[in-house]
Amino acid sequence: MNAIIGQPVSRVDGPAKVTGHATYAAEFDLPGLVHAAMVVAPIPRGHIRSVDTAAAERAPGVLAILTHENAPRLPYHQIPQRPQVDAQSGEQLHVLQDAEVRFNGQPVAVAVAETLEQAVHAAELVRIDYARTPALTIFDPARGRPPSEGNVKAGRVPELGRGEAEAALAAAPVRVEARYTHPREHHNAIEPHVTIAHWEGEHLTLYDKTQWVDNDRKEIAHVFGIPEERIRVVSPFVGGAFGSALRTWPHVTLAAMAAQRVGRPVRLELTRRQLYTSIGFRPHSEQHVALGATKDGRLSALKHEVIQQVGRYEEYAETVLSPTSHLYSCPNLLARYRLVEMDTNSPCPMRAPGVVTGVLGLEMAMDELAVELNIDPLELRLRNYAETDEQKGLPWSSKELRACYATAAERFGWSRRRPEPRSMREGDQLVGYGMATAIYHSDRSAATASVALTGNGGAVVRSASSDMGPGTYTSMTQVAAETLGLPLEQVRFELGDTNLPYAPVHGGSVTMASLGNAIVAACGAAQKKLADLARAAQQGPFSGLPSEAVAFHGGGLARADGSGSVVPYAELLRQHNLGWLEAEGSAQPGEETKKYSSAAFGAVFVEVRVDEALGTVRVPRIIGAYDVGRVINPKTARSQCIGGMVGGLGMALEERADWDARFGRVMNANLAEYLVPVNADIGVTEAIFVPNDDRNFNPLGVKGLAEVAICGVAPAIANAVWHATGRRIRQLPITPDVLL
Amino acid sequence: MPPEPAQSFAVTLRVNGQSFETEIDARTTLLDALRDRLHLTGTKKGCALGQCGACTVLLDGKRVVSCLMLAAMAEGREVTTIEGLARGDELHPVQAAFVEHDAFQCGYCTPGQIMSAVGAIREGRAGSDDEIREQLSGNLCRCGAYANIVAAVRDAATREA
Numbered sequence: 001m002n003a004i005i006g007q008p009v010s011r012v013d014g015p016a017k018v019t020g021h022a023t024y025a026a027e028f029d030l031p032g033l034v035h036a037a038m039v040v041a042p043i044p045r046g047h048i049r050s051v052d053t054a055a056a057e058r059a060p061g062v063l064a065i066l067t068h069e070n071a072p073r074l075p076y077h078q079i080p081q082r083p084q085v086d087a088q089s090g091e092q093l094h095v096l097q098d099a100e101v102r103f104n105g106q107p108v109a110v111a112v113a114e115t116l117e118q119a120v121h122a123a124e125l126v127r128i129d130y131a132r133t134p135a136l137t138i139f140d141p142a143r144g145r146p147p148s149e150g151n152v153k154a155g156r157v158p159e160l161g162r163g164e165a166e167a168a169l170a171a172a173p174v175r176v177e178a179r180y181t182h183p184r185e186h187h188n189a190i191e192p193h194v195t196i197a198h199w200e201g202e203h204l205t206l207y208d209k210t211q212w213v214d215n216d217r218k219e220i221a222h223v224f225g226i227p228e229e230r231i232r233v234v235s236p237f238v239g240g241a242f243g244s245a246l247r248t249w250p251h252v253t254l255a256a257m258a259a260q261r262v263g264r265p266v267r268l269e270l271t272r273r274q275l276y277t278s279i280g281f282r283p284h285s286e287q288h289v290a291l292g293a294t295k296d297g298r299l300s301a302l303k304h305e306v307i308q309q310v311g312r313y314e315e316y317a318e319t320v321l322s323p324t325s326h327l328y329s330c331p332n333l334l335a336r337y338r339l340v341e342m343d344t345n346s347p348c349p350m351r352a353p354g355v356v357t358g359v360l361g362l363e364m365a366m367d368e369l370a371v372e373l374n375i376d377p378l379e380l381r382l383r384n385y386a387e388t389d390e391q392k393g394l395p396w397s398s399k400e401l402r403a404c405y406a407t408a409a410e411r412f413g414w415s416r417r418r419p420e421p422r423s424m425r426e427g428d429q430l431v432g433y434g435m436a437t438a439i440y441h442s443d444r445s446a447a448t449a450s451v452a453l454t455g456n457g458g459a460v461v462r463s464a465s466s467d468m469g470p471g472t473y474t475s476m477t478q479v480a481a482e483t484l485g486l487p488l489e490q491v492r493f494e495l496g497d498t499n500l501p502y503a504p505v506h507g508g509s510v511t512m513a514s515l516g517n518a519i520v521a522a523c524g525a526a527q528k529k530l531a532d533l534a535r536a537a538q539q540g541p542f543s544g545l546p547s548e549a550v551a552f553h554g555g556g557l558a559r560a561d562g563s564g565s566v567v568p569y570a571e572l573l574r575q576h577n578l579g580w581l582e583a584e585g586s587a588q589p590g591e592e593t594k595k596y597s598s599a600a601f602g603a604v605f606v607e608v609r610v611d612e613a614l615g616t617v618r619v620p621r622i623i624g625a626y627d628v629g630r631v632i633n634p635k636t637a638r639s640q641c642i643g644g645m646v647g648g649l650g651m652a653l654e655e656r657a658d659w660d661a662r663f664g665r666v667m668n669a670n671l672a673e674y675l676v677p678v679n680a681d682i683g684v685t686e687a688i689f690v691p692n693d694d695r696n697f698n699p700l701g702v703k704g705l706a707e708v709a710i711c712g713v714a715p716a717i718a719n720a721v722w723h724a725t726g727r728r729i730r731q732l733p734i735t736p737d738v739l740l
Numbered sequence: 741m742p743p744e745p746a747q748s749f750a751v752t753l754r755v756n757g758q759s760f761e762t763e764i765d766a767r768t769t770l771l772d773a774l775r776d777r778l779h780l781t782g783t784k785k786g787c788a789l790g791q792c793g794a795c796t797v798l799l800d801g802k803r804v805v806s807c808l809m810l811a812a813m814a815e816g817r818e819v820t821t822i823e824g825l826a827r828g829d830e831l832h833p834v835q836a837a838f839v840e841h842d843a844f845q846c847g848y849c850t851p852g853q854i855m856s857a858v859g860a861i862r863e864g865r866a867g868s869d870d871e872i873r874e875q876l877s878g879n880l881c882r883c884g885a886y887a888n889i890v891a892a893v894r895d896a897a898t899r900e901a
């Protein structure tokens with residue numbers, strides 16, 4: 001049988017997606033479904049003085065108006081060990097539990113009506129009188145403070161380093177130092193967040209947009225103070241999320257609350273504008289990087305300070321210092337992380353949270369150092385190549401970054417780059433080449449899966465994972481099919497339901513390294529169960545054989561010595577009068593985390609064209625080479641990478657939440673004014689995977705893929721803009737007004 | 741005080757060659773009518789503001805964003821949605837090309853992309869990569885599948901030509 005892992009298989013759920021038959025959370029058709037619409041606070045801080053719902057309640061079709069005055073009091077029990085996707089300190093928003101307004105956009109009422117139009121209309125009729133109190137709406141780095149204990153315990157440390165960075169910096173023969181910023185950015189998945197809540201007696205079913213059904217259930221169980229067993233979360237398709245659907249947001253509670261009140265299933269879909277305040281975002285960040293180097297380009301000192309905005313009611317912090325700690329070899333390093341409290345909804349992970357920010361500052365500063373030293377930017381990276389993780393003092397489980405540099409540079413034609421800025425032109429356009437390194441730490445978490453071998457000769461594999469787009473359905477089907485020795489079409493993978501075996505969060509690039517190995521284990525467990533039956537049988541070809549004398553291959557059981565024929569799964573099941581046979585398997589991180597540091601790597605090269613008369617930057621080419629360990633499906637993996645490039649281009653050139661400090665509000669909370677890349681913005685996007693197979697990290701040999709794909713893109717573009725124009729724009733996005 | 745909303749009334753919508761009689765409200769958009777009244781949920785809601793293209797359908801063969809059109813205005817006209825493209829199990833060439841070229845990840849913008857592509861090809865506006873990029877720039881893909889979308893549309897356009 002041909003290998004299935006490593007083949008560019010088309011998505012198994014592709015036909016469902018292109019025909020409109022994939023069912024996303026909003027689309028479950030429940031009898032008696034009614035609709036909810038939220039009312040949100042228009043002030044950044046204060047409290048509600050009075051609420052008048054009389055007109056709203058009289059409006060046609062209205063079933064209920066919930067406010068803090070009449071909403072049920074919910075226990076909001078603490079989860080003993082906070083899920084890593086939640087803010088690690090402070091207290092989440094207890095929605096409709098009091099009169100306080102903590103941020104602009106906070107849900108303060110919800111209207112429930114027979115139809116969506118009626119609910120929206122009723123929400124407009126709710127009159128609320130607010131008392132405004134002074135708010136923190138300005139990002140003032142001087143107010144920066146270290147992350148609090150909960151976050152420090154979760155690895156979001158205020159400081160890390162080694163050696164004597166200050167002294168080494170002072171003594172360094174060559175130094176560069178600069179400040180870089182990126183604005184608040186929003187996920188803007190095309191599918192809005194939406195929940196359908198349906199109570200049947202004491203049992204609640206949530207059809208929800210989530211990257212983690214198991215955690216969604218746990219959170220709502222704690223909020224409502226009911227046993228997890230009474231909640232089921234269903235989420236077979238997720239229309240993009242990029243981190244926004246990792247944790248459970250207040251609107252999920254609102255939907256469940258509303259459904260309880262009206263005794264009907266309720267759908268609550270956030271509007272595009274509400275998506276800027278009812279879920280999280282990538283926090284505004286300012287960073288200061290100072291590099292010291294010898295004349296021949298060896299880093300001798302690295303100082304990196306990152307300051308980010310954070311909400312006031314709870315504290316979300318990121319692993320911003322992680323890339324700085326180990327991307328380059330440098331004996332003296334000091335990295336510092338500070339948070340500035342603001343009255344805003346809480347930020348949350350957005351693709352490569354923290355790391356994309358840290359890489360941005362570091363990789364732009366490296367480019368500045370290359371200029372200062374008059375060394376090619378790629379050469380500078382090679383001279384400071386980290387052979388080990390110098391912060392952890394561990395070897396890499398694998399690292400093919402040199403191959404990434406070489407492959408991408410060759411493919412891009414980096415050698416054609418002239419070092420001086422403004423030295424390359426095409427017609428009236430300035431041409432710039434830029435590059436940057438990408439890194440994202442690789443993690444894995446405990447996962448379980450089940451495999452049912454079925455009487456028709458196929459298999460059904462299940463786990464409560466998610467597929468927000470990377471192709472979990474497809475890649476897990478490949479892993480199972482190859483492990484069982486069955487053709488792809490004979491295997492079906494099911495996910496997105498809390499009735500299925502426990503899966504870890506679908507985020508942080510952990511899915512394949514975690515769940516993939518659990519599926520291999522589950523396949524092995526099912527095979528063992530079947531083989532044991534065959535060996536224990538009174539008769540048959542395997543009767544009485546020791547376990548090592550039999551082996552599975554080619555879709556069935558055979559004698560290990562190759563004699564006799566292969567008995568297919570279905571035949572074995574029939575012989576034992578079984579319609580099907582099921583087994584569970586699990587996988588979890590082991591000793592490898594103590595022995596190795598693991599990360600995915602990449603090298604990104606871009607070409608920009610700058611029209612100086614218009615201030616526009618076009619990006620005709622982005623070429624990236626990646627070491628992500630073994631690649632299960634090059635087709636879907638490539639899609640993830642080019643998607644990351646598009647996201648990075650947005651970050652570099654387009655994306656910015658415009659913040660009105662008077663009201664603590666995002667002014668451009670829609671897709672026409674908050675710019676994201678469109679088709680015409682994208683030229684050639686090309687991803688190459690360098691061969692690797694990281695068995696030190698996990699048995700499947702995969703690392704992680706989603707996050708590394710966005711890292712490095714924005715700094716490579718900013719560096720290319722410098723090369724084209726000679727202007728170092730340290731504040732993203734690089735929009736025409738900045739360049740003019 | 742906003743005016744009292746209109747009563748609901750019955751309309752007949754022609755969708756994918758079939759007639760559907762349904763109760764709507766004067767404010768019901770074509771998009772919401774398709775999704776919530778006719779349960780044709782292949783047409784997606786991304787913004788409800790005419791900014792993302794996820795809700796693109798063909799109205800008398802022309803591309804429109806169905807979130808900016810009232811359902812009542814579609815009476816007597818022919819609506820084609822993503823559900824109306826395939827013939828039984830056989831995918832429309834644009835649909836097949838999207839699967840082949842992996843022109844999506846999450847799949848949420850995909851029906852809109854495909855309807856736009858079908859419209860653009862029919863109008864003869866998918867002649868070059870640049871033209872495809874331009875014609876499909878009203879359809880946002882946050883998963884960033886643009887390069888694959890262009891490849892798929894180019895492929896389907898050449899196959900159909």
Ligand code: FES
Pocket residue numbers: 784785786787788789790791792793794795796805806807808
């Ligand atoms: S939903 Fe119609 S354009 Fe976005």
Ligand code: FES
Pocket residue numbers: 190239240469843844845846847848849850880881882883884885
């Ligand atoms: S495929 Fe996810 S938005 Fe386009």
